[in-house]
Amino acid sequence: MSQKQDAGDSLYRKDPKVYPRDVQGRFARLRTLAVLVLLGLYYILPWIDFNGHQSVLFDLPARKFYIFSLTFWPQDFIFLALMLIIAGLSLFFVTAVAGRLWCGYACPQTVWTEVFLWIERLVEGDRPKRIKLDASPWNVNKVLRKTTKQILWISFALWTGFTFVGFFTPIRELGHSVMTLQTGAWETFWLLFYSFATYGNAGILREQVCKYMCPYARFQSAMFDKDTLVIAYDEARGEPRGGRRKTDDPAEKGLGDCIGCTLCVQVCPTGIDIREGLQIECIACAACIDVCDQVMDKMDYKRGLISYTTEHKLSGAKSQVLRPRIFVYLVLLLVLITGVLWSVNNRVLLRADLLRDRNALYRELPGDLVENVYTLKLINMDFKAHNYKIEVVDNKDYVLFVSPELQLESEEVGNFILRVQAPASAGRGSQKIDVRLTTLEEPIIERIVSTRFLLPFK
């Protein structure tokens, strides 16, 4: 390290820039598939319509979240919280079973970095060419390549930011306002901010995010045990490492199976040497497995010098997939998922709130009748318009009058005045009544709300 780099007291060592080498193989194909599926969903979903609205839309101004056939209202916030807990638990479960599977294949950081790397490779070539280009003086070729790369990166980042905002503002309208340069202040801000974040994280920071910024990377080791799947180098088989010809007998030369080609280091997106043992920087992308297997094939050695394995397996012990913690995570996860699915499925698509009129307790009417007045707030959470019938459960004494008429368009919120009359002989003081609301249309949606009906004490 140069004198100049040593100066200063920055917290972090200036690591050399990582130029990950392109790699092909089983796990690289799996990652490509993950990238295509996940980013495909991200970029295409907002353009697909469902039931007359955008398939996934978080409509913040209207406070409604649309996810395919489901609409979540602010009152359904509990589902959102539960879904986040499910996501967290799934992460714990997957981590306990298979290590950092999330980091290697599904994390947005990995997925977008992969795309930015594809663009970089397309324009500047693979690792050696990129190193050479960066080291070379500025000339026409370098300017052209760097500019092309930046233009592609920025366009892709802007498209990403646009799509992101498209999950919150109907994307077709957004597209139109972007084309005519009429986006609102917040839309513009988030579009640019998310584009900038994509560009910065996937284009510039890359492995630094995983190494220094990601909290999951720090605490995932708490979920690890000796039976968790990790990527490891089989030291007993590989060492001592050294160069050789294919025809050489390693035993004769006193060598292990590692030929010291350093390809595992060159493909590593975080720039570590997996042969040094399990490291916190390893995001378990398995690029080193792919490339090492290729080298082993080339040398006619057995594959798997670097492989997905467990600490127990490496030490010769038996590895167990089913362990107490796996059971605990799994049971919790299943209970939560079943609970959420059940309650989402059995959600009553009508919400009703009955608020007593605060101005008067009750009103005495001619004919020995007593009247209470309520405000009835109804939310029709269904996709269809409905007419409703209202009655007091199991009590014919009470007569109800509602104005205006009890009908709501799909997803409409309505306020009504409800007057309830009962003979003074119905009781003394406060009476609990259950008010039932039912749709006139099939299938019947029913909701019962309880309230108090006040009568004189005389």
Next chain:
Amino acid sequence: MEHPVNRRWSMRQRDWAVVLWIAFLAAAAGSFVLFGLVNPLDMFGQWVDEYDIGVRLAYGLVFAFLYLLCLLASALTMFMVRTGPARGHVRGKGGRAIPKVKDPSRSNPDLDGENWQ
């Protein structure tokens, strides 16, 4: 007779004390600002009318929520800083050396010809 001296706190105890205290201050400031702008009864009155929670409980609940949120942020910050690279990392102390790489085919002539370059 020796004058009694309090035992020094361990680093972890100090961390937690700071986290608890700073989160408390931040939550207090947050509550001031929030309730300067919003009437607590407006926040709850709409949906939980049947339980009239009253002003004090509303203040308390919001403060507790903000405190929890600030605690979470502080504790996570503490964790990230404490588990981060050690001091002197910049001068190459602690941590591993930067791995060396070389041309794969230099000492392994059989790897030549592939697109390793």
